[in-house]
Amino acid sequence: MRFKHPEPAGSSPPIYPVFLPFAGCRExxxxxSQEAQTGRSSLPDADLPAFLQKSLAALIGRSRPQPFELAYYGGTFTALPPAVRDFLLQRAAELKAAGKICSLRCSTRPDAVTPPLLLELKERGLDTVELGVQSFCDQPLARSRRNYSGDTAARACRMVKEAGLRLGVQLMPGMPGMSEENFKRDAAIAADIKPDFMRLYPCLVLGGTPLAELWRSGAFTPWSLEAVLRTLPPALLLFWERGIRVIRLGLAPQAGLRENILAGPEHPALGQRLRSLALYRLVRLNMEQAGLPEGSARRFRVPRRFQGEFYGHGGELKATWAELGLGPANVEWSDQEYFEFV
Ligand code: SF4
Structure with a gap:
């Protein structure tokens, strides 16, 4: 019995961000915490164009092995004051024309996009929009003061695709008011929308945020790491099976981030642990579908590129695999593209 890993192949140019902390955010x-995530808490009020020009120059000035994708992150790009947005689009267009960057993306909120605006941005050189959807369920959105509904979030995703832009969807499992069932629903809706890629950021309590106060007062309890390890692997498999790449699991390790995490499901190898669990689930499901009883495999061939994640972080899944009758005695690494029970 053979099967392939469903993760879609594909690579993207490297992404280099210019952070615009809280710029354009109404509330x-x-x-x-943009400070923890980007190292800055706000853009300077005075001489903003000079500051942005300097940020871009610093980014472009460093030698890069290949053209890269420029990203305007950290705020609500589509709600920036028009003069600032124009300035940033103009600079990006010049860099694209000069061959310094190959593409341009921004992050924004679902309630800050309209079809005419998206079309205009596409005409002016934007290629990709990352929507900070966080959830498609009304209750967690309200509890996190996002001030839009799940329907608005789904509509915004469709608008981005209909404008001919690439779509990235960010979800936040474990945000205030979210149950594991909510997240399953979020994953199903996102999979149906079929964005070009996903990012999954389990909700952490970061210092200096309103959430930190809620957590201190006992009004918010973050998901446990176990809840994340239980809930995300099936979602990963679902996205991969629909041909959707998941390009981020957990917050990017910016300098100073770890010291700012007060509570929540954080682990330095979170991505690897989730991928290993998804792989285990994939194998188990294939065994069940093929009617292959536990312990019946004489040999199991695993594509070599999964060698690093098969037994899990620090071998934590060895005992779990052993329950399926799989382990060093009968698992072998192969140069085939598919998994094979012999
Ligand atoms: S999550 Fe996004 S929209 Fe909300 S405050 Fe932060 S940057 Fe602004």
């Missing part, structure tokens, strides 16, 4: 979402 502050309870979990958001």
């Amino acid at each position: 502050r979402c309870v979990f958001c």
